[in-house]
Amino acid sequence: MDMITAIAFYLLGVFSGITGIIALTLFMSKRALDKRKKELEASGIKKESIKSRMNKVREMTAEQLELNSAADGPQKNALHGRYKNGLIGRIKELEIQKADVLRSIIADGFDPEITVVDGAGVVTTIKLSEFLAQTGALPPTEPPKSIKPRTKLVGKFTVHKGGKDDGGSTTH
Numbered sequence: 001m002d003m004i005t006a007i008a009f010y011l012l013g014v015f016s017g018i019t020g021i022i023a024l025t026l027f028m029s030k031r032a033l034d035k036r037k038k039e040l041e042a043s044g045i046k047k048e049s050i051k052s053r054m055n056k057v058r059e060m061t062a063e064q065l066e067l068n069s070a071a072d073g074p075q076k077n078a079l080h081g082r083y084k085n086g087l088i089g090r091i092k093e094l095e096i097q098k099a100d101v102l103r104s105i106i107a108d109g110f111d112p113e114i115t116v117v118d119g120a121g122v123v124t125t126i127k128l129s130e131f132l133a134q135t136g137a138l139p140p141t142e143p144p145k146s147i148k149p150r151t152k153l154v155g156k157f158t159v160h161k162g163g164k165d166d167g168g169s170t171t172h
Contacts, residue, residue: 050110053101060098067091099137102128106138 040047048056071087105112111129118124132138 050105050108050112053105054112057098057101060094060101064091064094064098067094099132099135102132103137106132 067087067090071084071091075081075084106129111127113125114128114131115123115125116131129138
């Protein structure tokens with residue numbers, strides 16, 4: 001066997017080995033993905049995309065605004081008051097569902113920027129986690145620092161600045 005044939009067989013072996021490893025990796029990952037897909041289908045959990053969940057939140061918000069405009073205004077009579085109470089209950093229910101959907105997006109590890117319009121019409125762009133913390137749907141991301149009180153009551157005396165001597169003379 002000459003040198004060129006030996007190199008050709010060597011290169012053929014290397015390339016077939018690399019091709020075999022790639023094919024095996026693709027086969028194993030495809031099988032693992034199919035198994036995961038069957039497990040999800042069996043459990044009945046279908047993962048929605050973030051875009052579809054955000055669209056769902058947008059639809060809930062639009063419905064809330066419609067219900068808010070219907071519930072706004074004075075109460076005409078008892079029957080109308082009962083109707084308004086139902087609308088207000090539905091608005092609160094939608095708010096809870098909306099917070100659940102938004103928390104699921106955060107739980108998936110995404111924190112998109114959202115545009116928020118407040119009551120005065122001011123448009124701001126903030127992170128979703130910050131918005132949920134402002135509305136109370138999520139705990140704040142960083143706990144507030146505890147502030148030590150500068151004055152405290154000891155018996156019938158009030159101690160200022162931790163009881164340090166201020167350097168002045170005291171008379172009793």
